[in-house]
Amino acid sequence: xxxxxxxxxxxxxxxxxxxxxxxxxxxxxxxxxxxxxxxxxxxxxxxxxxxxxxxxxxxxxxxxxxxxxxxxxxxxxxxxxxxxxxxxxxxxxxxxxxxxxxxxxxxxxxxxxxxxxxxxxxxxxxxxxxxxxxxxxxxxxxxxxxxxxxxxxxxxxxxxxxxxxxxxxxxxxxxxxxxxxxxxxxxxxxxxxxxxxxxxxxxxxxxxxxxxxxxxxxxxxxxxxxxxxxxxxxxxxxxxxxxxxxxxxxxxxxxxxxxxxxxxxxxxxxxxxxxxxxxxxxxxxxxxxxxxxxxxxxxxxxxxxxxxxxxxxxxxxxxxxxxxxxxxxxxxxxxxxxxxxxxxxxxxxxxxxxxxxxxxxxxxxxxxxxxxxxxxxxxxxxxxxxxxxxxxxxxxxxxxxxxxxxxxxxxxxxxxxxxxxxxxxxxxxxxxxxxxxxxxxxxxxxxxxxxxxxxxxxxxxxxxxxxxxxxxxxxxxxxxxxxxxxxxxxxxxxxxxxxxxxxxxxxxxxxxxxxxxxxxxxxxxxxxxxxxxxxxxxxxxxxxxxxxxxxxxxxxxxxxxxxxxxxxxxxxxxxxxxxxxxxxxxxxxxxxxxxxxxxxxxxxxxxxxxxxxxxxxxxxxxxxxxxxxxxxxxxxxxxxxxxxxxxxxxxxxxxxxxxxxxxxxxxxxxxxxxxxxxxxxxxxxxxxxxxxxxxxxxxxxxxxxxxxxxxxxxxxxxxxxxxxxxxxxxxxxxxxxxxxxxxxxxxxxxxxxxxxxxxxxxxxxxxxxxxxxxxxxxxxxxxxxxxxxxxxxxxxxxxxxxxxxxxxxxxxxxxxxxxxxxxxxxxxxxxxxxxxxxxxxxxxxxxxxxxxxxxxxxxxxxxxxxxxxxxxxxxxxxxxxxxxxx
Numbered sequence: 056x057x058x059x060x061x062x063x064x065x066x067x068x069x070x071x072x073x074x075x076x077x078x079x080x081x082x083x084x085x086x087x088x089x090x091x092x093x094x095x096x097x098x099x100x101x102x103x104x105x106x107x108x109x110x111x112x113x114x115x116x117x118x119x120x121x122x123x124x125x126x127x128x129x130x131x132x133x134x135x136x137x138x139x140x141x142x143x144x145x146x147x148x149x150x151x152x153x154x155x156x157x158x159x160x161x162x163x164x165x166x167x168x169x170x171x172x173x174x175x176x177x178x179x180x181x182x183x184x185x186x187x188x189x190x191x192x193x194x195x196x197x198x199x200x201x202x203x204x205x206x207x208x209x210x211x212x213x214x215x216x217x218x219x220x221x222x223x224x225x226x227x228x229x230x231x232x233x234x235x236x237x238x239x240x241x242x243x244x245x246x247x248x249x250x251x252x253x254x255x256x257x258x259x260x261x262x263x264x265x266x267x268x269x270x271x272x273x274x275x276x277x278x279x280x281x282x283x284x285x286x287x288x289x290x291x292x293x294x295x296x297x298x299x300x301x302x303x304x305x306x307x308x309x310x311x312x313x314x315x316x317x318x319x320x321x322x323x324x325x326x327x328x329x330x331x332x333x334x335x336x337x338x339x340x341x342x343x344x345x346x347x348x349x350x351x352x353x354x355x356x357x358x359x360x361x362x363x364x365x366x367x368x369x370x371x372x373x374x375x376x377x378x379x380x381x382x383x384x385x386x387x388x389x390x391x392x393x394x395x396x397x398x399x400x401x402x403x404x405x406x407x408x409x410x411x412x413x414x415x416x417x418x419x420x421x422x423x424x425x426x427x428x429x430x431x432x433x434x435x436x437x438x439x440x441x442x443x444x445x446x447x448x449x450x451x452x453x454x455x456x457x458x459x460x461x462x463x464x465x466x467x468x469x470x471x472x473x474x475x476x477x478x479x480x481x482x483x484x485x486x487x488x489x490x491x492x493x494x495x496x497x498x499x500x501x502x503x504x505x506x507x508x509x510x511x512x513x514x515x516x517x518x519x520x521x522x523x524x525x526x527x528x529x530x531x532x533x534x535x536x537x538x539x540x541x542x543x544x545x546x547x548x549x550x551x552x553x554x555x556x557x558x559x560x561x562x563x564x565x566x567x568x569x570x571x572x573x574x575x576x577x578x579x580x581x582x583x584x585x586x587x588x589x590x591x592x593x594x595x596x597x598x599x600x601x602x603x604x605x606x607x608x609x610x611x612x613x614x615x616x617x618x619x620x621x622x623x624x625x626x627x628x629x630x631x632x633x634x635x636x637x638x639x640x641x642x643x644x645x646x647x648x649x650x651x652x653x654x655x656x657x658x659x660x661x662x663x664x665x666x667x668x669x670x671x672x673x674x675x676x677x678x679x680x681x682x683x684x685x686x687x688x689x690x691x692x693x694x695x696x697x698x699x700x701x702x703x704x705x706x707x708x709x710x711x712x713x714x715x716x717x718x719x720x721x722x723x724x725x726x727x728x729x730x731x732x733x734x735x736x737x738x739x740x741x742x743x744x745x746x747x748x749x750x751x752x753x754x755x756x757x758x759x760x761x762x763x764x765x766x767x768x769x770x771x772x773x774x775x776x777x778x779x780x781x782x783x784x785x786x787x788x789x790x791x792x793x794x795x796x797x798x799x800x801x802x803x804x805x806x807x808x809x810x811x812x813x814x815x816x817x818x819x820x821x822x823x824x825x826x827x828x829x830x831x832x833x834x835x836x837x838x839x840x841x842x843x844x845x846x847x848x849x850x851x852x853x854x855x856x857x858x859x860x861x862x863x864x865x866x867x868x869x870x871x872x873x874x875x876x877x878x879x880x881x882x883x884x885x886x887x888x889x890x891x892x893x894x895x896x897x898x899x900x901x902x903x904x905x906x907x908x909x910x911x912x913x914x915x916x917x918x919x920x921x922x923x924x925x926x927x928x929x930x931x932x933x934x935x936x937x938x939x940x941x
Contacts, residue, residue: 067162074151129217132155155181162174177192200212283400285387288300288391288392292512293449296391346374408447422439513558525570529591617802618836619659658841707730788810808827
């Protein structure tokens with residue numbers, strides 16, 4: 056015993072102390088532990104002597120002491136921790152880490168001891184402390200900070216702070232106890248949560264905003280965590296990985312009796328084991344690796360560890376997770392990062408973009424908050440949809456866009472999203488300086504305050520080859536195949552793997568490799584800043600022409616049938632290459648690209664942009680030697696895109712003049728037959744027929760009869776229109792070979808379609824069905840939707856003639872809803888007359904309902920419906936010939 060032996064009575068402050076990890080310390084020091092324990096006792100007793108603490112008993116490494124004054128007791132604890140830290144221990148690992156707890160209550164000693172329940176409460180407070188920490192109850196705080204009575208000694212707690220840690224349940228007590236930590240200079244300040252049974256079972260942060268959408272992803276992710284011990288949510292910066300993982304962790308909390316604990320790798324300044332230990336309430340032990348202490352503490356617990364932003368310290372995360380999973384069977388890890396952790400048994404789950412509806416909802420909610428609670432007016436909904444669509448379902452981009460909607464209307468913002476980095480990052484602190492800067496950004500909040508920074512976080516961790524490949528791929532307009540990647544770098548596989556692992560490139564079905572728009576914008580800025588844009592753009596143009604050459608012929612070297620379906624993956628690239636060359640590159644390359652894009656522009660739109668690009672090319676014709684064939688060809692393309700009759704006529708004349716001067720009969724014929732379009736538009740059918748016959752005769756004289764196919768087909772249409780069905784059929788029969796020899800025409804199977812139309816006029820349902828189905832299948836396969844819609848309309852007529860008016864009405868509705876190159880000049884009146892007949896059969900209400908159904912079904916379903924129409928069956932009594940239609 057040391058200090059006074061007289062025990063205080065009345066309001067007594069009880070103190071308990073012990074050494075944290077004393078068993079392990081004794082095992083480590085063996086016989087030397089006795090000297091350390093003795094020194095520890097001497098230090099504590101010296102302090103007790105100075106402050107008048109009454110030592111009731113000492114057992115092993117523990118002290119039980121009573122004070123008559125709470126403020127003195129608190130001050131004594133501070134002095135005790137300082138004295139222990141200042142003592143000359145053999146080494147830092149040998150210094151005993153003493154935890155101390157205080158509680159104050161009414162008590163009277165009996166026979167040299169206390170029997171009050173307040174003693175047990177003090178012991179429980181001490182048990183909640185960590186080594187080096189002093190905890191006290193609210194009762195002690197009240198007593199220690201009470202105003203001293205008049206004439207009493209001054210308050211002894213100068214420089215001491217009492218930090219409120221909150222309410223906790225102490226073992227054996229029903230009522231919660233408010234726990235305070237004693238803080239003073241020379242004492243440690245940062246400790247894990249108190250070690251009490253009533254402590255929180257998680258450290259999940261309270262969300263500041265609502266969690267929008269992701270229901271399917273949330274269900275899938277929680278199910279995966281139940282099946283796999285390590286699940287990593289992988290995705291690019293700003294994809295919503297952390298928010299989704301936190302939402303999943305909240306749902307999973309009831310299944311983990313030992314809690315769900317979050318460690319943000321990017322936010323911590325310590326190494327990862329320290330951050331994990333702090334979250335789990337584990338203290339370091341002398342002469343032992345901290346990760347081993349954590350494993351030992353968690354070996355028999357069932358808990359979930361959420362390790363956020365693993366890419367901030369991938370090696371440390373990999374090592375820690377490997378140790379934890381190996382030593383803690385009941386522990387599971389949910390991780391997030393831009394790349395997998397890289398531990399055996401890991402399931403890497405790539406987060407998808409927000410669904411369009413969820414993206415719209417998120418943008419609307421955040422925009423309302425940014426506008427002070429005022430919801431975006433309904434008139435802006437369509438523009439909000441455009442904004443959400445342009446931002447590709449990226450949550451960070453949507454959050455930033457919502458902030459921009461404080462200043463801009465949705466329409467104004469949507470019009471600026473060709474460059475999302477400029478539209479969303481402009482004006483944000485240090486954003487412009489990030490490009491090319493060698494800075495270190497460690498806080499998650501800083502990474503996520505702009506699109507530029509979140510991409511820069513990943514870019515700065517790339518190898519040199521991967522970084523260069525990313526910049527070269529930025530000039531591509533959309534997803535690319537491996538061959539295109541290797542065009543940029545013939546040994547690109549390793550760099551591509553690095554880019555996909557870092558979530559800067561996404562793998563999409565094909566497989567193809569897609570760069571998100573914010574990554575593309577960032578990489579383009581890098582490319583421009585490096586002064587390499589021209590060289591990389593020219594390389595892209597070379598690739599575009601290479602693909603164009605490869606698509607022009609089949610495996611046998613024969614000209615390939617033009618198929619818009621096959622062109623579709625490359626249209627965006629050819630358009631991007633063309634936009635570059637009209638101002639910077641080869642004019643001849645531009646002419647070739649424009650010719651390749653011509654059928655796509657006509658079918659799917661883009662005629663105005665196409666003409667604008669051509670006008671820019673014309674301004675540079677003097678820079679290169681352009682052949683007459685190339686020049687006449689591009690004038691024909693322009694004429695085909697022209698919406699104004701005068702403009703069309705002007706360019707047809709230019710094409711004919713150039714071709715005639717250079718003795719290019721095929722192009723002369725193409726220019727001549729192009730004049731039929733205006734004649735048909737003006738319903739000058741007789742003049743159009745004379746023109747077609749003139750073109751056919753001229754082609755025969757020049758021995759290029761196949762070049763007159765457009766004139767032959769138009770003439771057949773005109774013959775069909777005036778009822779000369781036999782002549783039309785004969786003309787079409789002779790044209791089949793010419794159509795098969797023209798790659799640009801054979802995919803449309805116009806000969807079969809017109810023969811089907813002839814058969815319909817004759818009432819021959821069997822022949823009509825056969826020809827129209829062949830035409831429809833070919834047009835659909837090759838992507839000619841407008842022409843396919845004409846075939847569907849013709850099959851609708853076939854259904855009407857076969858007595859199925861309801862199906863005919865649905866097919867008419869579906870056909871009329873499709874845009875593209877439709878044949879309205881000659882056949883528009885025919886479609887109208889047939890629809891009128893079906894309406895008369897069904898009645899207005901039934902026809903309108905069926906027509907509307909067809910318009911809403913979607914063209915793919917309409918085509919399937921048309922192809923499913925039953926073939927006329929002669930054996931079941933169907934009439935092959937019905938009255939001829941006029």
